[in-house]
Amino acid sequence: MRFHGYFRSSSSYRCRIAFNLKGVETEFVSVHLTKDGGQQKSEAYKALNPQGLVPTLEVDGLVLTQSPAILEWLEETHPEPRLLPQDPAERAAVRAFCAVIACEIHPLQNLRTLQYLEQNYGQQLDGKEAWCQRWIGDGLATCEALLAKRPKTRFAFGDAPGMAEVYLVPQMFSANRFKVDLSAMPRLRDIYAECEKLPAFAKAHPSVQPDAS
């Protein structure tokens, strides 16, 4: 498997955590999102990923894009350890938690959206931070509220990390980067701290990736 990603991309970070939890080895290909005007915009990369976004996973000639699709594929083809519960209602609860992050936060705070805001609406750093705080804060507060309805466990949905943590940890990293106030989210902070103790998460951290700068 060849994995094309970028150290700071949340969606690449999600996949790295999942690969580590599953014990799946990949060959890493760096796609630097700001060097050379954005390596993801090269013709060679866009032949693999027409949208010019990371990540992309190549598996025996197969080209997979979009982290939610890659993660579901990984779960289906490498079922152990499970990242999703077996019961459909529980799977829906986990997937809703993940979708709050993937669909309601991440697209609003990713690099291309911030670049567009800056280029078209003249937003400076303060404006970008307020924008990110609005969407990350709202989404993570929702994640906290979803967990508040459930019994308290070590991780979000039980005693082992799973798909919820695959999405949550990169988003918490990004929340810290954009100085989001997490004081009203004790459950999420606890889960984040638990995850940081585990090698699968530590090895996936942006700061230890070969392309980190």
Added chain:
Amino acid sequence: MRFHGYFRSSSSYRCRIAFNLKGVETEFVSVHLTKDGGQQKSEAYKALNPQGLVPTLEVDGLVLTQSPAILEWLEETHPEPRLLPQDPAERAAVRAFCAVIACEIHPLQNLRTLQYLEQNYGQQLDGKEAWCQRWIGDGLATCEALLAKRPKTRFAFGDAPGMAEVYLVPQMFSANRFKVDLSAMPRLRDIYAECEKLPAFAKAHPSVQPDAS
């Protein structure tokens, strides 16, 4: 099943199509997103859906949120007719297509994002249209490019409509609303036209919902 939605919400529209394709009957509860300052912000609704977003599905005491999670739950609990293929690689291709819409387009053009842009950056209608055209145009061009790599079939991934059309049709409806130029997307336009002929899609159209205005 009680389905809380709004006629013009893309994510509600997705679920309506899927219910119709599966032959699942639901009781509809209207949550009007602009009346009364936004009925989704009421305490009663937020007790069900802490983020105050539509849709929400109630099933025998179970409360499901986030359309991607609802749709995967529906596929798992009501498998016929299948909306996803059986082969994991094909499932990943369909899910990537859906994620381009769910994760790269929809959050950027939905009502709350546009309201925030308008309130905070003083965007008037022209600005909102340019913003929507940027993100819808880019995402749908990606969907077109993903399909261009595949054999041409009546629908996106075969001869029957499935999850790809569940996501695509509401997004095409919204693209027309925001006057997105679809001239370079002949495959998507053909698929949209094919879907419009089918009762499952016609019955799900926003204009024929009880809360349409």
